[in-house]
Structures are given as C-alpha cells and as structure tokens.
C-alpha cells in the first residue's frame with residue numbers, strides 16, 4: 001500500500017522515478033550509476049533515499065536478489081509483501097492478498113510472536129517460460 005507521499009525529497013523522487021521506470025527489480029549499483037547524472041554522486045545519498053522509500057512502501061526490497069522494485073500498490077501493508085519470481089527470466093510481480101496478513105497474524109510460533117511484517121518470495125516458472 002504505497003502512501004503516494006507527495007513530500008518526498010528531491011533525491012527520493014529521483015531514485016523512485018528510476019526504480020518505477022524499470023520493469024524488473026534493480027540492484028543498488030544500477031540505481032547508483034543511473035541517478036549519477038541527476039546529481040546523486042554519493043552512495044549514502046542513494047541508500048538514505050532507498051531506506052525512506054522502503055519505509056513508506058513506495059519501494060520494496062527483494063531480499064533474495066538484493067534488489068529493489070517499485071510498489072505496484074497491491075500490497076496489504078508496506079510491512080507485508082509477496083512476490084512471485086520466475087526462476088528462468090527473473091520476472092517479478094507483486095501479489096495482492098489482503099487476507100494473508102490476517103492469516104499470518106494468527107500464526108503463532110512457540111514464543112507467541114506478534115507479527116509486524118513479512119517478506120514472502122514465491123519461486124516458480126512464469127507463463128512465458130513454461131513452454
């Protein structure tokens with residue numbers, strides 16, 4: 001659930017613009033080299049912008065690939081994301097399932113963990129790669 005925060009800083013907007021233009025998850029070094037022309041020369045500027053964008057739910061991190069993708073506004077909460085990832089072509093889609101957060105909240109581990117977030121990655125073969 002992206003907040004569509006209109007109060008992004010200039011750097012945050014530049015980074016978000018680039019990630020939104022990419023159809024696939026992008027690595028930090030790719031973000032760095034592309035926003036360089038726009039004046040973001042120092043990696044910490046980019047990482048700070050990424051941290052904020054992730055915090056507000058505009059961008060999600062794909063942990064297994066160490067890459068970043070723009071939210072497509074279907075996640076239940078910025079703290080709860082589900083991605084389907086094609087093992088052949090890396091096609092990555094955000095899956096919407098509002099019921100899942102509720103379901104997972106009811107799942108208790110031995111210590112009675114109270115759920116505050118999840119980051120699920122489902123791996124498989126996309127329809128294009130099936131044949």
Ligand SMILES: [Zn+2]
Nearest residue numbers: 001071072075
């Ligand atoms: Zn999302």
Ligand SMILES: [Zn+2]
Nearest residue numbers: 086089126129
């Ligand atoms: Zn595929």
